[in-house]
Amino acid sequence: MGVSPGIGHGPAYVLTVSVPEPPEGATFTGEADQEKERAMAALTQVAGELEARGNRAGGEAEEILKAQALMAEDPGLVVKVRTLIDRGLAAPRAVFEAFTKYRDVLAGSGGYLGERAADLNDIRDRVIALLYGQVMPGLPARAAEPYVLVARDLAPADTALLSKSQVAAFVTEEGGPTSHTAILARAMGVPAVVACPGATRIPPGVRVMADGTSGDVRVEPAESDVADAVSADTARLSALASARGPGRTADGHPVPLLANVGGPAELHAAVAAEAEGIGLYRTEFLFLDRAEPPSTEEQVRAYRAAVEAFPGGKVVVRTLDSGADKPLAFLPAAAEPNPALGERGLRRFKRFPEVMEAQLAALAAVGAEELHVMAPMVATAEEAGWFARECRAKGLRHAGVMIEIPAAALRARDLLAQVDFLSIGTNDLAQYAFAADRQLGVMSPLQDPWQPALLDLVAMAANAASRAGKPCGICGESAADPALACVLVGLGADTLSMGAAALPAVRAGLAAHTLTQCRLAADAARAQRTAAEARVAARARLPELGRLGL
Incomplete structure (x- = not known):
């Protein structure tokens, strides 16, 4: 599904999240209160980091990331995490189970709410990585040319600070027209295709062309095909730019x-x-x-x-x-x-x-x-x-x-x-x-x-x-x-x-x-x-x- 119009082409950068699921039934040593403090500190730190990224990004990304920061410290989730720790679960597993429960509820709702499930996944993984002392996988600081960012799904924290000079297009396996990938792509003016099964199997570095209008994603396209697509997109942009003034039909x-x-x-x-x-x-x-x-x-x-x-x-x-x-x-x-x-x-x-x-x-x-x-x-x-x-x-x-x-x-x-x-x-x-x-x-x-x-x-x-x-x-x-x-x-x-x-x-x-x-x-x-x-x-x-x- 094309959700942000335009043609983007370049080498594929495949983003894979590798934060492990904490072992089922994992317990902690020491006092429950200390484990709860550890979990709360991680939630607070992630919320602060999300808000700070939002402040740097500005615009729609700022609003989205501030909303995510609030989700990280949602009272219902906090109570659930604390309750699970009281039952003996270690902080990472408690966070995983609490967030996954809410994530499944949202995903089952479908539509706009369903597309917020990816936000909870991202917050959950960031908190767990922090508790384990791991670094969340990120995007390249520099690239020789704009790349096509491919992922199972994208979180606003990953994309908020990107620009058209860095990324040529977004391609995700999940998401829909109201997912944050779609919203931010449109705000950035970057072509985006979502709900593209198997996209993460694209080999890293292979050239990809994504059409954010039709939803077509081509791997190793011929240079002539890229030229034709770019030419057609240029004509589209020219037509849009020339349509100015009050809305009216051709006959006035x-x-x-x-x-x-x-x-x-x-x-x-x-x-x-x-x-x-x-x-x-x-x-x-x-x-x-x-x-x-x-x-x-x-x-x-x-x-x-x-x-x-x-x-x-x-x-x-x-x-x-x-x-x-x-x-x-x-x-x-x-x-x-x-x-x-x-x-x-x-x-x-x-x-x-x-x-x-x-x-x-x-x-x-x-x-x-x-x-x-x-x-x-x-x-x-x-x-x-x-x-x-x-x-x-x-x-x-x-x-x-x-x-x-x-x-x-x-x-x-x-x-x-x-x-x-x-x-x-x-x-x-x-x-x-x-x-x-x-x-x-x-x-x-x-x-x-x-x-x-x-x-x-x-x-x-x-x-x-x-x-x-x-x-x-x-x-x-x-x-x-x-x-x-x-x-x-x-x-x-x-x-x-x-x-x-x-x-x-x-x-x-x-x-x-x-x-x-x-x-x-x-x-x-x-x-x-x-x-x-x-x-x-x-x-x-x-x-x-x-x-x-x-």
Whole structure:
């Protein structure tokens, strides 16, 4: 799977981790308290080293490594390690068992959480190596030319301090589109291929070419093949660079291209990518990992920063989407047999109205005309109306709802009678349309945004908005695919919002096709039976994508 576009070629450097598993049942001599102190000291040292690397790296790597540093000293893991030592296990084995237990839980979750399992492996191995007095295997300090870094998986601590001058591409056997390898590769602008079985069997030093768009990895490619691939990639980059300005189709139909933003740290990347505003400002970053809600002043600063980053541009803020995989310590939740179908998003606000009151008041205090506020997990017109009234009572001028539940898409016209706009979250809409948990890896085929049934639901909501004369945007990751972006416009989407890194390719793809071509591609995709057939049918009607290398 290609997860960061571009062509990278050079000698293979195969990174193998050789920290041994501590013997099963290994015990210690001496006092348990001393063994626990040894384990705690190692955890603290590793956490400090990760944070220090993050400070040196900056950017997204800093955020990721600081999160890993917190994982190294997670209270639950610390308690588990201490308990295992009390039972007689030596510190290295206690650390191994405690981390492996949590790692297996994450890996079994699939999706984004599953891809965090590699982080725990890396922390675990660093702590064990420290306890054994070993040095963790690392990367070459100097290399004659940029190399293709090959590994079973890569940890942020390995890659955070690399640059394009050192590494030509990443190739890993594991990982997915939301793994940290993928995130950091995109941030660095380095081609990356993940989920490539057998990659670590590539002999060290052998020349390799990796295509971060198609996912192809070639061992000992012919020089002519490398030249052709590099030439095509150069043409792609040239096309992306020439696509500037507001989003629009080849015949001038405007399609504002907005950014999905997870906090103030991501605003700079969105501005640099020439986003025309924010289509999804996730406010959970203010509330997670804390014992009490953020103050009004803290919220106002965060919301004002978003508005000031895009003067005159639309900024769509999603109110707190807690519950399910995003629990909050200060909002107690009863045990639920299926949290994804339980109290999430707006449903939590019903139980804790004071939290919504405070958030809406903070948003109103920003007082910007460009500010649009929407609620997640809305199922009925009654819920939409209740939220809109609460917004208007606070003086917020633009109230909308997310379309994430099939019932909302099917009765979009009823919701539009209550609110000012819709925003379709294709990730959750797919989850609920196909009864396929988005965190469960084995369900990923049903999460494919090209599924014709999902496209039908998008068309329903977009058509209802058009008839009501109200805007309908897309803020799921589906908009990041240039071909699917054209299809979504053909289905009636007024705006598209995506991660900042995807904006240039989507801008170029839209600019190369007319609105009529987008509509024909949408019709062709909906006429198919499978996601794969829909993708092929749509691309056949978007001929310029191939020329652009998209």
